[in-house]
Amino acid sequence: MNKERISFALIGGKRGEHIEDLILEIEKSGNLATHINIKDLILISSKEGFDVLYQGKSILEFDVFILRSAFRSLKNEMCIVANFLLKNNKTVIDQVIGENYIAGKMYESYLLSQSGVATPLTMQIFADENKIKISEKINFPIIAKPIVGSKGRGVQKIENQTELNNFVILEEKDKFIFQEYISISYDIRVFVVGNKVLGAMKRFVREDDFRSNASLGSKVEKMELTDSLINLALKSVQAYGYEVAGVDIVNEGGKEYVLEVNNAPQWSAFKRVTGINPADEIIKYAINKYNNK
Ligand SMILES: Nc1ncnc2c1ncn2[C@@H]1O[C@H](COP(=O)(O)OP(=O)(O)O)[C@@H](O)[C@H]1O
């Protein structure tokens, strides 16, 4: 499908650096860009059918949709929107969000383990009386994470049985997974667009924290890719079906584990230290996908 000007919709949160970078690349390519804050969308189901409205018009007026957020509490709704777009033959990145997608870190651990990718031992329980099963299988400190999270939010260390006993496992908003702690001084963020591994950086664990998220201000440094990182990153991204992703890898005593795979990854730190601009790669990938439809 070739059209003179492709109309891109960037669906995300507030308009920030990442959306700006994408808009710049879309405009450079001679195409049209619109940033849509997900909160401005209206979903409507009626006897005329289903539609998603933005500023009073159907979003089906756009050609290519780049989903640029983790969408947190609106993740399920975003799956509906993405599915609707695919049913209407639109180009969606990441397409998998509209296909077969269950939000959350337990599902992600499941996908990685099904693909034979090594991950830290991870457990989820639903009843307090099963807490003992966690400490039978995982040594302290144990990492607890909200199943839907990003930027390190809510990720915490549980040091002993008393802390575990006091931990509320089913909060109103957040369910948690429990994971073995891997002792590291840095983790490795590998950036992938399509089948291409763009580069990697080390993210050092902060001195006053155990987390290494760049958005928490951790120190970052460019890292050379190795065959093993490339293979592990591609295998992990394929397990999730993502098209644009940041894979977090840790190395403990020579053994590599995948901590998580992030969709809609941020890139300010990555761009600064590697000199690689993911926005450029993402837009090239999107145009190619649209033209080959
Ligand atoms: N099992 C673990 N062992 C050691 N550090 C971990 C572990 N899990 C997470 N971390 C640290 O916490 C950070 C945030 O955890 P992560 O699972 O990536 O959640 P988020 O989606 O919030 O980024 C990671 O980047 C890493 O530095």
Ligand SMILES: [Mg+2]
């Ligand atoms: Mg992370």
